Amino acid sequence: MSRTPIIDFINEYNRSGTVRLHIPGHKGRDLTGAEMLDITEIRGADSLFEADGVIAESERNMSALYGSARTVYSTEGSSLSIRAMLAAAREYKGELKVAAARGCHKAFLDGCILLGLDPVWIRPEGETKGICSAKVTAEDVRRALDEDPEINAVYLTSPDYYGNMADIPGISRVCHSRGALLLVDNAHGAYLKFAGSQHPLDNGADICCDSAHKTLPALTGTSLLHISASAPKELAACAKEAMALFASTSPSYVLLCSLDRCVSELERDYAQRVREMCAELEIIKEQLSAAGWELIGDEPMKLTVSALAKGLSGRDTAEELRRRGIEPEYADELCCVMMPTPCLAAGELQRTASALTDIIRSAEGNAPAEPLPPLPRPEKALSPREAYMRPHRRIPIDEAAGRICARGALSCQPSVPIIVGGEIFDEETVKILKRYSFFEADVVE
Ligand SMILES: Cc1ncc(COP(=O)(O)O)c(C=O)c1O
Structure with a gap:
């Protein structure tokens, strides 16, 4: 075979x-x-x-x-x-x-x-x-x-x-x-x-x-x-x-x-190298935590760091990494996500760890960032399909409260909707959407 x-x-x-x-x-x-x-x-x-x-x-x-x-x-x-x-x-x-x-x-x-x-x-x-x-x-x-x-x-x-x-x-x-x-x-x-x-x-x-x-x-x-x-x-x-x-x-x-x-x-050596990379990351995560980063998640081959208490949003962290020649996978207000794999070149993971240590040291003494609000739990009026099939139009987000969402509000990445089609915009949801840079909404006519 x-x-x-x-x-x-x-x-x-x-x-x-x-x-x-x-x-x-x-x-x-x-x-x-x-x-x-x-x-x-x-x-x-x-x-x-x-x-x-x-x-x-x-x-x-x-x-x-x-x-x-x-x-x-x-x-x-x-x-x-x-x-x-x-x-x-x-x-x-x-x-x-x-x-x-x-x-x-x-x-x-x-x-x-x-x-x-x-x-x-x-x-x-x-x-x-x-x-x-x-x-x-x-x-x-x-x-x-x-x-x-x-x-x-x-x-x-x-x-x-x-x-x-x-x-x-x-x-x-x-x-x-x-x-x-x-x-x-x-x-x-x-x-x-x-x-x-x-x-x-x-x-x-x-x-x-x-x-x-x-x-x-x-x-x-x-x-x-x-x-x-x-x-x-x-x-x-x-x-x-x-x-x-x-x-x-x-x-x-x-x-x-x-x-x-x-x-x-996978059969040759990738599976073994995954295990080695996870073991190396475990040590690096401990070091980053000791340096002052908050580590998020329990996935062994992902590195997600947050430092809101030191005034750094995930987006700030991503910018600092880019200034040092490192491109992360994703960042939002809360955290910055990095996805190393065994295909990284030798030394690149250690270079990332050093950059993160450098970034958190420079943030010492910063005022904490405003805490993130909890995610909204909007009421539902229609199923996602019913909302999708209805006539709809785009309006400024400030006019959306009380209207039914026609299309989920999401951006690429992470393509995760804050409000989904069929749910009703309320003041709280509008406020959070603006914080995530949504300034327009698709609503059911
Ligand atoms: C959690 C999650 N599920 C599904 C997908 C879709 O995967 P794909 O890009 O392979 O279509 C993504 C893409 O980023 C994702 O983050």
Whole structure:
């Protein structure tokens, strides 16, 4: 069995000298470096959504690494895998009523709009600060399921953008004791499989998606949809069809090659290097904490720092890092997020640690920043789909209070909505949106 069946097929095709009277138009001519791998569903190349050849073989290789019942490839990111996850759960359950932790990515809401789902929000006890925070406890989930016995699926974002991880074992026990499926957006955690079995599949999730491109050596747009070995087998059976519902009929073979190659990288030494990087980060986090940074989240390969008490917003920190030649992943008022992987060059992580130590020392004596307000909990008037389908218009945010939101208010990144379609703007929400630099709102007419 080949470890890179898709790449092997394409290499052989390139060697064959076949006349290419098929798509794509570049005919394999090297223009950007990617054309040689970029083919279409010619004979022998298999077909992503009806895979039974080289793509199916590569997916089986990946599935074996993750210990899943089935792993299917996406060349349109976890954005596609999330919509497919919801479609597969709907197909299996017939009627789907999903409870979700807030702080979810826009792809979840798009899936709800497209499939006509009306999510119930699981609210954590206490205040939530920072727009990306998606952490809920098993108790929060139990409460949501008690309040609405019709809920038959729970959707979590774990890890969230900040690196907070949910108690998946505890939450999966609650879900399964009530007959509810557990769906996890693990876009940030593909590497968790190799960092001490912290992957959702090892902890009770029925179905989850991983963005390969976020933490594995894979190209942007690559994602995995995994169905757990302990999940109902109907989920695995309908996974491809669920993907195909939302996907392009021309998936990129360049991205499929990247996933194919990723398997062999994981097998070679990447998994071991993930463990080494997590161990190094653990020490660096301790040093940064001692230097005065607040460390956020429990994800082992993410570095999220906050220093509001020293007058530094996450955006200030990001600017300071950029001045020192370091580009972080994301920053907001609360914190600055960095995503190292084993592909960093030698010394780059240590250089980042030194820069952060330097930044926090220079902030000594600063007045604390104004504390962040808790996130709003706006009332709901319509489902996201109803709100999306109604006529709508854009108005200044100061005129939005009392109006129904037509489209979620979000920016890229993190593409996490503060208010979602169908909810009513109130004064508090408007104030917070302005703090996050939203000055217009889409409202239902
Ligand atoms: C939490 C979360 N889920 C899903 C996605 C979508 O993933 P992708 O970029 O692979 O489509 C993102 C993207 O940043 C994300 O942060």
